[in-house]
Amino acid sequence: MGSFRKWAWGLGIASATAVTAFSVASWQANAAPDPGKPGVTADQPKVSDPQAGPEPAAGVGADALTGDEVSRARTIALTAELKAGATDVTGKGGPEYLTAQIAEDGDRRADVYFYDYRNDRLVKQVVDLKSGKVAASYAAAGMQMPASEQELSTAFDLLLADPAAAEFKSAYRKATGKDFAGKGTVKVTAHVFKARHADAGAAQCGKHRCLQLVVESSDNTFIDINQFIVDLSGRKIARLS
Amino acid sequence: MTYRMRAAFVTALITAAGLGVSAAPASAKAPAAPCAPESTVHETLPNGTVWDLCWRMDERAGLILENVSVAYATNPEAVQVLQSIRLAQLNVPYDSGDTEYNDLTDYGFGGGDLETLKSEDCKGGSARTGSDGSAEPRRRKVLCVSAERSGLAYRLHSYDFPEGAEEPTETIYSKQGHDLVLRAISKVGWYEYVTEYRLQDDGAISARLGATGDLSPGNYYNADQGWPIGKGARDFSAMHYHSAFWRVDFNLAGKGKEIVEQYDTRTDGQGEMAAKLTTSHQTIAKEGSFTKANQRWWRLASPSSKNADRHRRSYELVTEGGDKYEGHPETQPDVTFTNGHACEMFATGNADPECPRRQTILDFTSNNEDLKDPIMWVRVGFHHVPRDEDQSPMPLHWQGFDLLPRDFTAQNPLTPDGRKDVNGQPR
Numbered sequence: 286m287g288s289f290r291k292w293a294w295g296l297g298i299a300s301a302t303a304v305t306a307f308s309v310a311s312w313q314a315n316a317a318p319d320p321g322k323p324g325v326t327a328d329q330p331k332v333s334d335p336q337a338g339p340e341p342a343a344g345v346g347a348d349a350l351t352g353d354e355v356s357r358a359r360t361i362a363l364t365a366e367l368k369a370g371a372t373d374v375t376g377k378g379g380p381e382y383l384t385a386q387i388a389e390d391g392d393r394r395a396d397v398y399f400y401d402y403r404n405d406r407l408v409k410q411v412v413d414l415k416s417g418k419v420a421a422s423y424a425a426a427g428m429q430m431p432a433s434e435q436e437l438s439t440a441f442d443l444l445l446a447d448p449a450a451a452e453f454k455s456a457y458r459k460a461t462g463k464d465f466a467g468k469g470t471v472k473v474t475a476h477v478f479k480a481r482h483a484d485a486g487a488a489q490c491g492k493h494r495c496l497q498l499v500v501e502s503s504d505n506t507f508i509d510i511n512q513f514i515v516d517l518s519g520r521k522i523a524r525l526s
Numbered sequence: 527m528t529y530r531m532r533a534a535f536v537t538a539l540i541t542a543a544g545l546g547v548s549a550a551p552a553s554a555k556a557p558a559a560p561c562a563p564e565s566t567v568h569e570t571l572p573n574g575t576v577w578d579l580c581w582r583m584d585e586r587a588g589l590i591l592e593n594v595s596v597a598y599a600t601n602p603e604a605v606q607v608l609q610s611i612r613l614a615q616l617n618v619p620y621d622s623g624d625t626e627y628n629d630l631t632d633y634g635f636g637g638g639d640l641e642t643l644k645s646e647d648c649k650g651g652s653a654r655t656g657s658d659g660s661a662e663p664r665r666r667k668v669l670c671v672s673a674e675r676s677g678l679a680y681r682l683h684s685y686d687f688p689e690g691a692e693e694p695t696e697t698i699y700s701k702q703g704h705d706l707v708l709r710a711i712s713k714v715g716w717y718e719y720v721t722e723y724r725l726q727d728d729g730a731i732s733a734r735l736g737a738t739g740d741l742s743p744g745n746y747y748n749a750d751q752g753w754p755i756g757k758g759a760r761d762f763s764a765m766h767y768h769s770a771f772w773r774v775d776f777n778l779a780g781k782g783k784e785i786v787e788q789y790d791t792r793t794d795g796q797g798e799m800a801a802k803l804t805t806s807h808q809t810i811a812k813e814g815s816f817t818k819a820n821q822r823w824w825r826l827a828s829p830s831s832k833n834a835d836r837h838r839r840s841y842e843l844v845t846e847g848g849d850k851y852e853g854h855p856e857t858q859p860d861v862t863f864t865n866g867h868a869c870e871m872f873a874t875g876n877a878d879p880e881c882p883r884r885q886t887i888l889d890f891t892s893n894n895e896d897l898k899d900p901i902m903w904v905r906v907g908f909h910h911v912p913r914d915e916d917q918s919p920m921p922l923h924w925q926g927f928d929l930l931p932r933d934f935t936a937q938n939p940l941t942p943d944g945r946k947d948v949n950g951q952p953r
Contacts, residue, residue, distance in 0.1 A: 329650035330673035330704055332569050337655035340665055346560040347592055349582040349657035384585050384637070384661040389610075389868055391560070409879045425879035431586065431634040433661060460743075474639070474715065477632040499715040507716055509744030511625060525624075 343414070346391045354414055355385045358395035361417055362410035371401035371408070374439045374494075374517055380408055383433050394420060398430055400494055405518050427492055429477045440496045440515040441473045447522040449513050453500075460506045471508075472501045478514050485526040486514070493518035560593045565656055567671055571704045573679070573940050574599025575727035579608075581669055581708065583659035586872070587612045588635025589669065589710040589721045596729055598939035600946075605831075605934070607841065609777035611733060613721060613770065614873040614903060619853055620742070621751040621765040627714075631875030635712040635719065642666045647711060670709040676726060679703030679940055699942050703727050716740040720922065729939055731841075733904075734926030735770045741916050742766070753912045763912040767849070769857045770925055771873035771887075774902040775866060778839050778934075779831030782899045786810040786863050787840075791821035813891040815859030818847050824861060825932055826900060834936040835949070841934070843902065845927035849909040856886040862903040864890045873903050 342353050350358065359382060371380035380399035388394040393415060399408040407428040411421040432440070444453060445468065457465040465471075475498045479491035487495060494517045500508040514523040561580035568578045579594040594608040613635060619626035633639065637660030643653040651672025657663040679701045685694040705724040712719045718739035724732040745764035746752060752762025776784050787807050794804040803821075810816070816824070827840035847860040856874050864870065869881040870890050877885070884890055887903050908925045915921060931939075937949055 330572050330675070332652050332671050332673050332706070334652035335564070335654075337564055337665065340657075341562060344565075345562045346580065347582065348561050348565050348580070349584075349659050350663065351657065352663050355661075355663055382661065386584055386659065387582070389871075407877060407879050421880075423879035425882035428877040428879060428882060429632070430877055431632060431637075434638075474633070476627050476629075476715075479632075481626070507743040511744050 343393065344387070347387055347389060350385055350387050350395055354393075354395065357417075358385045358397050358412040358414060361412045361419060362395075362397035362399070364410075364419060364422075367399070367401075367408065367410070367422075370403065371399065372403040374400070374402060374433075374436045376402070381433060381436065383407075383430050385412075400430075400433075400436075402494070402518060405492060405494065429479060429491070429494060431477060432475050432496055436494075436496065436517060437473050437475055437498075440475060440498060440517060441468060441500075443515050443517075443520060444498065444510075444513060444522055449510075449522045449524070453508065453510050453513070456510055457500075457502070457508050460508050461502050461504060470503050472503075474499045474501075475515075487516065487523040487525060489519065490514060490516060490523070495523070564654070567654075567706075567708065569671065569673065569706050571673055571706060571727040573701065573704065573727045575729075575939065576604065577706045577725040578604060579725075581654075581656070583636040583640060583657060583668060583710070584612070585637040585659045585661065586630050586634045587614070588630070588640065588659075588712050589613075589708070589723075591708065591723060594725070594731075596725070598729075598935065600937070600939050600941055601935050605839075606777050606780045607729075607731070607929075607931075607934075609775040609782070611723065611731075611772060611774050612871075613735065614773040614871070615769070615771040615875065616719070616735070617767070617769040617771075617851070617854070617857060617874060619767050619851065620745050621767075622745070622747050625742075625745060625764075625766075628875045629714045629717075629719070631872050631877060633714050635710075635714070635721065637661065639712050639714060640666070640668045641711040641713055641718070643668065643670055643711070648672065648709070651707070668710055670707075672707045672709075674705050674707050674724075676703040676705045676724075679728060680938065682945070684944070697944060699945060701940060701942070703940070705732075713739070716743060718919075722926075727940065729931035729934055731929040732926060733772055733774075733929070734924050735768075735906075736922040736924045737768060737910075738920050738922045740918050740920060741912055755912055755914050755917060763916070765909065765911050767851045767857075767907060767909050768925065769851050769905060769907040772904045772927070773871065773873070774904060774929070776826050776841060776900070776902070778826070778828040778841070781828055781830050783829055784826035784840075784900055785829055786824060786826055786897060786900050786902075788816065788822065788824050790819070810863055810897065812894045812896055813862075813864045814894070815862040815887065815891060817858070818845070818860045826902065833933050835933070837933040837936070839934045840932045842930045842932045843904065843927065844930050845904055845906065847906060848925055849907040851907055851909075856888050857905065857907065859887070860905055862887045862891060862905075863897055863900045864903065865895050865898055866901045870901070873905070 368379045373381040380401045383398040385395050385397045388396050395412045397410045406424045406426045409423045413420045454465045475496035478495040478497040480488045496515045512525050570576045576597040580592045590612040592610045595604040595606040597604040616629040640658045648670035651670050653667040654669040682699040684697045705726050708723045710721045720736035722734045741763050752764050755763045789807045791805040793801050795802045825840045825842040827838045831839045851857040869878040874886045906925045
């Protein structure tokens, strides 16, 4: 449970909150509450407080996919054909893995999503975890899901390598009073950006995969760079006008 | 959110009392487990109501409840209410027109954006560990389960006249209610959102989204589009919208195929003392979107499951819709009914390569299918005009709706023994 935000590079602002131990008294049983005496606040009714055991290898019904199931589903979903025909956000062969979620039918099928940067399309592979086979494949252009950790990292690299970095650093100084000391000192998340009617400067976004970054410094100050859109498909920075 | 109290209040009702009719409740029978023990919530509230459900986290939708059933001390057999309930979008456009977010489908409420709960987040409750639903799932304390007081559940001052007695026997029936509360927190940029479901001991379900965290640090405009929150009239924090959608799939008594009915009441002439009102209903037979009007409401009724009075079990949607964002056609209907399709999960921004043309609820209804087993999409909007008090952190502001049992049980499921003979017109 230590560092769940892998994209909080470096000094791990988020991991500090994640590891905070949750110390609880043992609330047991479902006893009715003490009705309380006048002027005394009655106790909150109790709920059971089961302690989690180790993660099972596989879930039941529509339980979330376990770590093992996600690993298996990813391997099965990444067929030779898909691997050969697609590229990831860094330009390497094979599609960008986005996420794997349990399909709703309760049959332990995983919907595994990839983004294929070569063809700018979202790919969904339905994996039957029982048979170990891809049950169905779908792909469509102009469709976007939230960003992967690698995409967030790549997007921030692209921004830092662009002339726009000077504006980012200036905004950072203005917001925090300090000089930007490198990628490891900030937490980056993003909204996927899709151009709407009047979005000049980033009209390709939607067809292209684009991110609007949310950058938070280690002292929890947000750096406003909403004017910049990182076009991951075009590997460039667009500016909203 | 408050729901309209339709039940007539009974004050000082005089009855010939039936004393101590029923035995103590048997323990509720849980249905066969549709999920692992760690993703099961099974809790008994102080009044004897038992809620049983499965939970999980989805990377985009966040907290999802499934297989929700309820049993009561008075009706100890567990009966299913919901197949699932989940958030289906949170659309956040700023009044300037410069910025718009879709926080579920473009960012996500689950995965790494779920906060690990700290003790104050779940004080008095149980912080449950499970997968956070991320691309590489991590097990963390992400769901808070707690029981909370909900105030007075009912009250009745009753005068009974036992046979032969000269004086009436007075009984005051008064009971405090409780909710089983499920809660998760998602951090989306500077905002933090609380997904909350309150499962009440009277069978009602309240779905709410709370917003806290901080106002946008970058969106400051003029007085027409913002509110001055710093010193003087300089920093006009941007007004903006939160249009939230939920996807609700009923499965009443496990039989599904609910019938959607719309009820409307109109004024219809004058009686001897007051106006006459007439209530009529129509069955909504095809997929479509609908909007509130005065004295209009909807219910989903089981075609086959009945309560002990032989009335069809149903749940009623109690919603006010809130502020209606006029910038998009899909943020205007208050409720939409569709058939359930596996690739229709988000009310807008429904990005599924399996069905690329079905992107919003309006696409889902465009082919006007006959409703066979309805999904209910509920929208509740909130136009947020910032105020000085929003800094900092912002006090939680809430938006949501209620699902109210209607004829799910033959009487108030919390009916005390002394009132169990009250059912229908006193004769």
